[in-house]
Amino acid sequence: MPDNRIQGTRRTAWLDDMRKSHSYEEMRDMFQRLYRDDAIQAINMLNDEKLSFATLHVLRPEIIKLSLWGSLSDWNRKTLEVEKDLLARRHPGRGMTGDELRAILKWMLQSGSDEVGLSEEYDAILDLAALLLIKEYRETDILPLLVDIIFRRHRMGLNTHDAEWALFESGTPECIAMIARRLLSQDARDVSMARRLLKFIPRPEQDDAAAQYQWVMQWLGRNRRYLAYTGESNQKCSAPRPFQVVLERKYLQRALDAEELLPEEEAAVAAFSQLPSEDKELLSEYSHYLRATGGAQWRRWMQSSLEEQIAAARRWQGVRYV
């Protein structure tokens, strides 16, 4: 089964054009008429490789009513089987390879994401497809698309609960930057949504969304390597912190995915962990600053006593915030 649905030169499928320019009922009627007039052409159009998942979904009742299952392409038949399993909350993909299932799920999301709010059922299918891709296949290519779905749904007041969770469950800090870009949107609804999702990032009080964007991106630049996913969502609390800075790692300037700590680093972390949280934040921030400005100075500072480190960091803090 070729996975060429999302590549190559695009022309839109005729049935997709009909879906976009007519109501779903009209489109279904039109398909029925087309089938009565010319069944072969109707089936060819249904099996058009450029057909989107949204149209296939809308036409599913007609496919069943007209008993077209046997005439469907292998791809369409398997896609509708996957859809049926998702709706029944069954794991899809019986009789398929993992790669086939992954390709179908990805196609459902990529070709189907231009429709937002087609129905609650349809949105649920896309959310479950995204969740499977992210949690089972660790697929991150779809994240920009998922962000787009979330913000478009939010504009329409639709449910974003599971899609937001899916996005953060990717565990990749890059989704922070994807959300932050919406702070630059001209649409106030995008800005308010971005602000809600990024509420966990400490920031000075400011109304200017562009300034907030700058702040978030700078914060991300300083902390990206030390961000750990926490699993918090709105299912648990009103202001979830999906990511937290692992201050011990930032203090050591050792990324979370770096190898195991050396014994002297373990000892430094043990002492650091005893400090009050304000001191931990200050030291980790100062460590990052020193490392970025000069390795030799950072190494000297790291070798000094904890008291000396704090004193130097406080002097820096005083200068920095004057």
Next chain:
Amino acid sequence: MIVAGGQTLSTTPVFDGFVPDTLQADILKTLMNSSHTYRYESLSHLAAELKIRGSVVTASRDLAHSGLKFKVFRDSVANPDYWRRTPEGGFALRGDVLPSDAVLDIYQNGSKYGTECATAMLIVLYKAMLDVMPVDTFNRLYADIYLMDWKQIDRDLALYMRDSAADLLPGDARYFKNPDVDPLTPEWQGENVYYLGGGRYYGHGMGIADADTIIRNLNRHRKSGSTRTAYLDDSVKRQDYLLLSRYLKRGGG
């Protein structure tokens, strides 16, 4: 240990016009015996906490027996006489009904409603407030109720979350996390509960159960091959009892 009005309480206090019931007396005992120091502005501040915690426990038990169904947000249902179901699956109070009547209706006609556990937590909080406040005060404070997940919390519920607490107290809102949840059942990524005392919790969709039962039920919704069990996380949600104390009915248990 309890410090109220600057004084350490060494014996059970006598409240002006308020006699703690058995549950409230147990909470008081836990506070007094704790190694943590609980500080109160006054005895009435302490009494407010006891009343509200007791009310949350009662509202939880009552909701468990109300017939409220478990539904994911996309399938949520509400009595349209009182609530407008929003496209995202939340319940917005209708403009032509009293908040108190709408909250009571959930308890009286629970089978007309269905939602997820986080929404049920909010319903309990509103009912608990309704039971300890004069109705007029309740309707003034909560004129614009929206029931969804935790994302829109009414400021006047004075709810806050902390990462841990010294003691587990009846009326605490807690969270069981299911880190390896099956991606096809995201609604079981965790369970919001109220602690009822005696090792029992109320969580919508689970009913009233002990921690082991809740964990066992969540573990049934893990992805295949998972080795990580669900667990009760350390975070706790409580209310600002001092702030709420000025709205409570006078006297009574």
